[in-house]
Amino acid sequence: MAIVMAWPLEHAFWYIPRMPRFHYAFLIENPRELDPQLDFQGATLARVEVASEPARARLEEELGSIPLHTVEVDGHMFAVMVEVETEDENEAPLIGFHQAALSLAPYSLIVTEREMMDFSRHRPEVLPHYLLIDHEANPPTVDFRYQHGASLLRLNVGDESVARVKRFNDEVVRRIAVLYPPSLLRVGEERCPLALRIARAAHWYSEAEGQTDATMAFVCYWIGLEALVLKSSTSSGKRQSLVSRLSALGRVHDAHSDWGEGVGDLWDKRSDVVHEGAGAAHFGVLPDIGAGDLNDVKYLFFIALLYAVEHHARGIPLEELWHPRQLDAYVPEVVVSLNGFPALMQALMLRRDRVPRDRAGR
16 A cells, blocks of 8 residues: 655645555356345345346357356346455456355355256356446446456476376376276175275365365365375374375385475365365465465375275285385385476466457457
């Protein structure tokens, strides 16, 4: 915030300018509402009527692949109104997007009252499409904008990057495929406890790969990792067991690595999410989980999965898997380094300002 002092000194005074205010109306997909409208501590959703065919055409163009009926209830749209005060106009939409998501979450508590049968699991969700409202203009103006928050990104561009991914698939994934428990691929075959853990780990890894939110992906990857490394849900000293086992396993793949502090930090973030309910990407109320944390957990997952399938192939039972005599004697057939691991990236500001087309469609 700028502070300006007038001159000469004998007439000095402090002037704190007002920061710019940005007014947004974020559209809602699958809105839920009551009649009369629900009031959360004096706040309600804004009811927006699309009053003309040109406006409706513009809305359909803006929404693209999102069907118009998913944002309308009885001919009206609903929006979350947000006012952001900040000096950074590029940061303002992102702050507004997260505040809108935080404000909308309680509307998921509503149970739809109309008579119907519904198999869907849709929830009210803030769309990245919003109306930017300029109250300072004369007359006031409204125009569409688009703000997508932080996103996870795979950037596999260039010969070196593609070669690294191919090397990982050929050396690591194919090795896991050769040793994957055959009982998991045959209907009705009895599965030992270690094979079941491997199956559960693969399931949760697959679930994580389908998550776009970093926090939810982190939790799913971590569940898969714990399925491989911890003996049971009632085990004591889980944090210490994870730190000691994964640190030792990390040194097998890279003698210079030190995962002690890193695994402990990841465990603490996992605990924040699981025990304190820090989930969904709402600005300022979540643990700081990003692509770097996901890359670390994914790497630890893969070296743990390699360790598990190699020991399963040797007939080692789950109870013996992490015994020091197994871990100390372990020499992996495939060495996996963190530097050679295909990494995720994080795109923080994917923003589009729509430029209206002229009559010729240019």
